[in-house]
């Protein structure tokens with residue numbers, strides 16, 4: 019590839035290339051590679067496009083039937099592959115569009131000029147009673163700062179409702195759509211730009227396509243080819259968009275250097291895991307040729323396995339060698355084992371701890387005026403959470419959120435039970451995980467050399483205070499030390515609510531948010547969110563979070579919610595649902611979810627009896643490697659996964675915890691969902 023030449027490929031081309039018939043795909047790739055070597059080679063026949071809105075568009079021949087559409091920048095040697103299609107369709111597509119550089123935020127944009135003209139024409143004959151245009155108060159410069167291409171301004175000026183904006187979504191750059199819906203939700207342009215760190219203070223040369231292509235905003239849809247083998251590598255693997263095209267906020271948070279710990283919040287499907295993986299790659303690339311390591315940790319085993327697969331698809335083996343991907347329980351186990359810890363960590367509470375707890379509770383005196391459940395919660399939420407080790411500590415401990423005030427006398431009586439329980443547990447060679455985490459922290463502190471230089475943490479909402487303290491102890495404080503991503507709405511282990519600040523983790527000034535849901539349809543997202551109405555949700559750091567500002571990029575059928583159906587009706591309904599999903603697309607992956615293993619198995623059996631192959635998702639497995647299309651799982655196991663369609667069945671009252679679980683379950687679905695309650 020010649021040094022002065024810049025080849026850029028749009029996300030549309032990459033998507034289309036992988037969907038072309040195999041023979042055309044091969045020829046397309048050959049042409050692109052030849053093109054990459056020298057786009058001015060006489061072997062490449064550029065044809066002008068009659069009636070084109072953009073005089074710099076050309077078509078190139080892939081084979082008899084197919085054409086590629088290319089933009090040639092007028093001044094520099096920038097060539098952008100914009101589109102691939104059958105001859106006539108490709109020409110029709112090209113005739114309507116225009117490339118430009120946004121004069122305010124400097125992004126490369128592609129506008130459908132015909133769409134703008136049609137929208138403005140419709141506006142010319144407005145209905146008599148119309149609401150005011152939604153963005154009348156914003157200047158053109160404001161709109162362009164949010165990412166609206168200059169050529170799109172007349173169309174955006176016709177928007178009068180959220181529905182109008184949604185109808186324009188496919189024609190707008192992703193950051194413009196996001197900016198506009200945030201304005202509709204009440205945010206100011208300046209606050210949106212500040213949160214995104216969009217710079218609008220530079221002189222933009224609108225003819226400098228080479229510089230424009232490098233900006234984060236452009237890179238959410240255009241890929242700058244880097245070297246000889248780059249293009250081939252990208253096009254020959256089945257391309258998932260997230261590997262190459264990041265939202266501008268995702269990209270900035272991936273690459274920027276931070277003076278400490280950061281926290282990224284975002285509703286389900288907003289690309290937090292994707293960001294976390296790219297961040298890990300970025301930091302690991304700087305550790306190659308050192309003996310330092312980065313920890314990527316999450317809550318469950320199967321999520322860690324999926325993340326490891328994801329990382330392998332974007333990292334080089336050298337980068338991978340600098341990353342440990344492991345769920346935190348497994349890491350603690352490994353860490354303590356290597357230090358000859360003499361206790362077994364009782365991860366299975368019911369099997370290991372519950373009998374010992376019952377035995378310690380023989381001293382429980384009902385005259386204390388609290389319930390037996392209260393005592394266990396007190397132990398988990400106050401004693402274990404704060405790592406209290408003595409009666410004096412417990413006497414002084416804050417008990418925020420615990421309701422009833424406890425006199426010193428009552429606390430002392432409870433402490434007897436707690437102490438007794440710990441002693442009995444220890445005598446059987448066991449430790450509660452929280453206490454083992456605390457011991458691990460103490461061991462690390464006494465050693466004085468934490469094992470990692472960075473940690474990236476996914477699903478933070480389910481890590482309790484001891485886990486957060488341990489993560490803090492695993493990495494010395496410093497630039498880019500820790501990145502936490504999470505979502506309080508998805509906390510499925512209520513006892514693990516923690517505030518990062520009180521665990522020694524300072525995120526002040528380094529917290530950001532992702533808003534766009536790339537996974538679920540807006541209809542499923544809304545239905546799932548409606549379950550959380552009235553539930554207070556925290557921001558993982560003692561503050562509160564809200565869900566009003568999230569939005570999905572896709573639309574689809576409204577998910578069904580069926581109340582009070584009999585088990586037979588549920589069985590028949592799910593069978594129909596599965597049949598319908600598979601009829602629409604034979605490759606559909608369907609999740610079957612229930613709160614308990616018992617109900618999960620019952621549902622799975624009913625579906626098997628209808629002749630389907632159903633796999634049960636267990637602890638240590640990758641969904642991607644299972645040979646089935648229907649996956650039965652408990653709602654807890656659904657965390658972090660992704661499926662095309664989901665059927666959730668619950669057979670008990672929808673309390674706060676269960677609502678969050680169902681929220682997690684439903685938002686795993688990309689296209690279709692059903693909820694039986």
Ligand SMILES: Nc1ncnc2c1ncn2[C@@H]1O[C@H](COP(=O)(O)OP(=O)(O)OP(=O)(O)O)[C@@H](O)[C@H]1O
Nearest residue numbers: 259260264265286287288289290291292536537658
């Ligand atoms: N920049 C992007 N471009 C295209 N797709 C993306 C992008 N970022 C994320 N996605 C896709 O969106 C989906 C959700 O992403 P991801 O799993 O990272 O979200 P999340 O916020 O971690 O979700 P959850 O909290 O629900 O587990 C995935 O299919 C992912 O590939």
